[in-house]
Amino acid sequence: MLNLIKMNLYRMTHAVSTWVLAIVAVLYGLMQFGIMKIIMDDPFNIMEGMSEAMGLSEATAASVFTSIIRSSDFLIIAAIFIVLFSNAEQKCGFDKNIIGITKNKWKHTLARWISAVIGMTGLVVLAGGVALGASALFLNAFTAGSATMFLKSLGLSYVGLLAFSAVFFFFTTLFRSAAGGIVPSLIISLGILYLIENLMDLLVKKLISNPAVLPTDFFLDSQVMNFDFSSGTKACVILCVLCAGYIVAALGGSMLLQQKRDVK
Amino acid sequence: MKLGFRKHPYERMLHGGQKVEYLLETDSITKRYGAITAVDHVSIHLKRGEIYGLIGRNGAGKTTLLKMLAGLAKPTEGSYRIFGESEEKTASMRDRIGILIESPGLFPSMNAMENMKIKSLMMGMNDEAFMRELLRDVGLEEVGKIPVKKYSMGMKQRLGIALSLLGHPDLLLLDEPINGLDPQGIVEIRELIARLSKERNITIMISSHILEELSKIATRYSILHHGQMIEEFTHQELLKRCCERIELRPSDPVKACTVIESMGITDYKVLDKSIIQIFERLDDSGEIVLELAKNNIKTLNIAVKNEALEDYYLSLTGDARSVG
Numbered sequence: 001m002l003n004l005i006k007m008n009l010y011r012m013t014h015a016v017s018t019w020v021l022a023i024v025a026v027l028y029g030l031m032q033f034g035i036m037k038i039i040m041d042d043p044f045n046i047m048e049g050m051s052e053a054m055g056l057s058e059a060t061a062a063s064v065f066t067s068i069i070r071s072s073d074f075l076i077i078a079a080i081f082i083v084l085f086s087n088a089e090q091k092c093g094f095d096k097n098i099i100g101i102t103k104n105k106w107k108h109t110l111a112r113w114i115s116a117v118i119g120m121t122g123l124v125v126l127a128g129g130v131a132l133g134a135s136a137l138f139l140n141a142f143t144a145g146s147a148t149m150f151l152k153s154l155g156l157s158y159v160g161l162l163a164f165s166a167v168f169f170f171f172t173t174l175f176r177s178a179a180g181g182i183v184p185s186l187i188i189s190l191g192i193l194y195l196i197e198n199l200m201d202l203l204v205k206k207l208i209s210n211p212a213v214l215p216t217d218f219f220l221d222s223q224v225m226n227f228d229f230s231s232g233t234k235a236c237v238i239l240c241v242l243c244a245g246y247i248v249a250a251l252g253g254s255m256l257l258q259q260k261r262d263v264k
Numbered sequence: 265m266k267l268g269f270r271k272h273p274y275e276r277m278l279h280g281g282q283k284v285e286y287l288l289e290t291d292s293i294t295k296r297y298g299a300i301t302a303v304d305h306v307s308i309h310l311k312r313g314e315i316y317g318l319i320g321r322n323g324a325g326k327t328t329l330l331k332m333l334a335g336l337a338k339p340t341e342g343s344y345r346i347f348g349e350s351e352e353k354t355a356s357m358r359d360r361i362g363i364l365i366e367s368p369g370l371f372p373s374m375n376a377m378e379n380m381k382i383k384s385l386m387m388g389m390n391d392e393a394f395m396r397e398l399l400r401d402v403g404l405e406e407v408g409k410i411p412v413k414k415y416s417m418g419m420k421q422r423l424g425i426a427l428s429l430l431g432h433p434d435l436l437l438l439d440e441p442i443n444g445l446d447p448q449g450i451v452e453i454r455e456l457i458a459r460l461s462k463e464r465n466i467t468i469m470i471s472s473h474i475l476e477e478l479s480k481i482a483t484r485y486s487i488l489h490h491g492q493m494i495e496e497f498t499h500q501e502l503l504k505r506c507c508e509r510i511e512l513r514p515s516d517p518v519k520a521c522t523v524i525e526s527m528g529i530t531d532y533k534v535l536d537k538s539i540i541q542i543f544e545r546l547d548d549s550g551e552i553v554l555e556l557a558k559n560n561i562k563t564l565n566i567a568v569k570n571e572a573l574e575d576y577y578l579s580l581t582g583d584a585r586s587v588g
Contacts, residue, residue: 007386014378093369097427098386100335103355262337
């Protein structure tokens with residue numbers, strides 16, 4: 001398994017797409033900082049009263065970092081990275097050179113996902129680190145904030161991102177193509193699925209008065225993107241359980257597909 | 265340079281105190297995709313040191329068969345044994361099987377060494393000197409940092425073979441390695457395969473739809489057609505079948521054999537209990553007919569035949585017009 005992860009990390013660091021997406025992540029971090037700077041510090045006096053109206057009087061380390069990880073823009077970057085990376089071996093046919101050698105083909109899938117998560121974490125660190133560093137240095141409204149809150153919001157956002165990565169990975173494995181992986185991943189990232197989920201909620205509310213649960217309670221994007229980090233422990237545990245469920249289902253499905261299917 | 269090969273598992277494996285006869289054998293191996301049977305009850309036998317030619321037109325089932333042996337596809341029916349062990353038990357020895365299935369799978373934006381390194385990391389070996397040696401063996405030592413996407417088809421095939429040699433394989437499965445190559449490339453690959461067999465004592469199974477090409481290196485063949493194995497034969501048998509011969513149809517084949525032997529002819533063969541093929545004294549057809557007549561045996565038909573390899577292949581598959 002360790003050899004497989006080493007192999008995947010080697011090809012990741014030698015792929016052009018990885019470095020292109022790393023640059024995009026840095027630019028995205030800078031862009032997020034720029035937006036915060038314009039809204040909060042208002043250096044050009046064009047946003048008078050806007051930050052107060054938006055409830056953005058100060059930026060903490062937690063809010064800066066989570067604003068990066070939880071944004072749909074970053075989710076798109078992560079989706080592109082996961083899909084391109086996990087489909088690369090199959091696309092060029094290199095998988096034929098290596099999969100037959102291993103007794104348990106599912107190990108390839110697990111190692112690929114772990115490596116993809118390591119790569120995605122690198123992108124998170126780059127984008128979040130750049131935004132956080134720039135904010136700490138150049139944003140007047142920046143305060144460090146609570147360390148507990150920073151770790152809590154960062155941890156929960158990261159768990160959500162892991163679950164998303166497993167789902168994107170599953171679609172790529174299922175359809176065995178970059179297009180097959182990227183289309184459903186973008187439907188989730190761009191919020192199209194979120195709209196459908198809300199329509200389903202409306203339909204359920206029409207049919208049942210005061211329903212105990214709604215469809216959005218079970219959808220990853222609704223739960224992760226709308227999670228309030230000031231929620232109590234129970235809500236945090238429920239979110240973690242939901243994310244873990246998605247990871248187990250998506251990753252288990254991917255591993256099963258790899259083990260049972262023939263290599264094309 | 266001599267490579268430090270590990271002891272061949274085939275040499276270590278004993279079945280009831282007996283060395284296994286075949287390095288690779290399949291027993292009625294079958295692969296179905298829905299209603300389509302890609303490989304239909306194929307039984308092949310490959311001895312150590314052989315270069316085994318798998319011949320068949322496109323879609324005959326060659327790639328599917330090789331994929332099953334390479335562990336890339338699961339047989340629907342039947343089984344196979346490699347190094348004398350069953351499919352399940354060979355899992356731990358799969359690094360001793362080198363694979364080149366269809367076109368070589370390479371990362372196009374990486375160079376030859378980087379592609380080699382990816383597979384070697386997966387196999388838990390990172391011997392750059394050995395990788396460089398393999399690249400030199402396949403004639404790619406000068407490519408440096410040129411990305412694979414700029415390689416010719418022949419260079420890609422050679423890199424694919426170098427990749428398949430990374431685990432010091434005892435068995436090499438090569439699927440159409442000369443496909444898409446120019447005549448020069450075909451000669452290079454052919455010489456490389458022959459060298460690998462001779463110098464490294466690697467057993468090789470190689471598929472192609474060109475019998476003529478395979479006949480220059482293979483020692484044993486099988487012909488696949490519509491997923492079924494039509495025939496398995498040695499190189500000597502192939503030469504015999506395609507060489508010049510007298511082919512006659514006597515009224516009494518059994519008695520005719522006695523007469524032929526009494527003439528001192530020993531190199532002959534009876535086909536379908538009715539046709540006698542004689543491979544010697546090709547200028548004495550008149551004398552043979554006369555001798556048969558003296559013994560009251562009518563010669564119903566006689567001809568001197570000489571079949572080209574491709575004609576022989578087509579006569580076996582009976583599908584002349586569909587062969588590309």
